[in-house]
Amino acid sequence: MFYTIDILGTIAFSISGVLVALNKRMDPFGILIIAFVTAVGGGTLRDVLIGDTPVSWMKNMTYTYVILASTVFAIVFRKKIDYLRTSLLLFDTIGIGLYTVVGVEKGISAGLNPIICVSLGTMSACFGGVIRDILCNEIPVIFRKEIYATACILGGFSYFLIKKLPIDIDLAFVIAGLIVILVRLLAIRFKISLPTLYKEEQ
Numbered sequence: 001m002f003y004t005i006d007i008l009g010t011i012a013f014s015i016s017g018v019l020v021a022l023n024k025r026m027d028p029f030g031i032l033i034i035a036f037v038t039a040v041g042g043g044t045l046r047d048v049l050i051g052d053t054p055v056s057w058m059k060n061m062t063y064t065y066v067i068l069a070s071t072v073f074a075i076v077f078r079k080k081i082d083y084l085r086t087s088l089l090l091f092d093t094i095g096i097g098l099y100t101v102v103g104v105e106k107g108i109s110a111g112l113n114p115i116i117c118v119s120l121g122t123m124s125a126c127f128g129g130v131i132r133d134i135l136c137n138e139i140p141v142i143f144r145k146e147i148y149a150t151a152c153i154l155g156g157f158s159y160f161l162i163k164k165l166p167i168d169i170d171l172a173f174v175i176a177g178l179i180v181i182l183v184r185l186l187a188i189r190f191k192i193s194l195p196t197l198y199k200e201e202q
Contacts, residue, residue, distance in 0.1 A: 001170040002105060005177065006043075006056070009098030010063055013039040014070035016091040017132050022078055024136050034132055035071045038095075039063070041128035046103050046120050050110045089188065092141075096125035097181035100152045101173050104159050118156035125152045125180070145194045147187030155180030 017038030021031040040057045047055040057063035103124030107117030126142045126149050133140040141148045159176035163169065187193070 001173050002102065005098050005173060006102050007066055009095050009102060010039045010066050011070045012091045012095035012098060013128055014067045015074045016095055018071050018074035020132055020136055031075065032071050034135060036067055037135065038128045038132040039067050041131040042099060042124040042126060045127050046106060046124045050106065092129065093181050093184045096152055096184065097155065097177040099125040100155045100180050101159055101176045104156045114160050118153055121156040122149050122152040145196045147184060147192055147194065150194065151180045151183040151187065154183055
């Protein structure tokens with residue numbers, strides 16, 4: 001289940017990166033680069049910090065193949081994907097939900113404190129998007145007032161609570177990931193955001 005979720009997260013973030021790159025009218029090489037850094041950026045930073053090197057995508061070529069296939073798929077079917085006005089939001093949200101639990105579990109495997117594990121999960125989920133947005137000359141979502149990293153933190157801590165219940169670990173993975181996704185989608189649906197220090201322009 002851990003490996004499956006990691007691959008699904010890679011697919012979701014790859015497509016998210018492609019959609020942003022297409023909106024910026026990048027060439028095919030630029031699209032591939034943005035898809036790649038979006039998919040593996042957070043995981044790479046996480047693995048380097050816990051000393052798990054070479055990092056996952058370097059040891060297992062499946063990740064590279066998945067990113068390439070997802071990029072081609074998103075480009076070929078971009079018109080159908082673009083038809084879904086919330087497609088970028090959807091794939092990005094799925095990505096952070098899946099990558100949060102993967103990062104948390106990697107922290108647990110490394111014997112780290114739960115707070116650090118949640119931090120790793122949040123980093124895994126968010127930093128690929130940070131790199132993507134910086135390369136695309138956008139202010140990263142995590143640095144705005146949207147409920148983004150907060151959703152990852154809630155999902156990360158909920159994973160530890162769910163694991164204490166007498167349920168299968170794979171189900172705990174799924175529930176925690178869904179909590180991240182649900183919190184993020186509800187925040188967008190009802191326009192819930194973090195407080196800001198700046199007055200809204202009239």
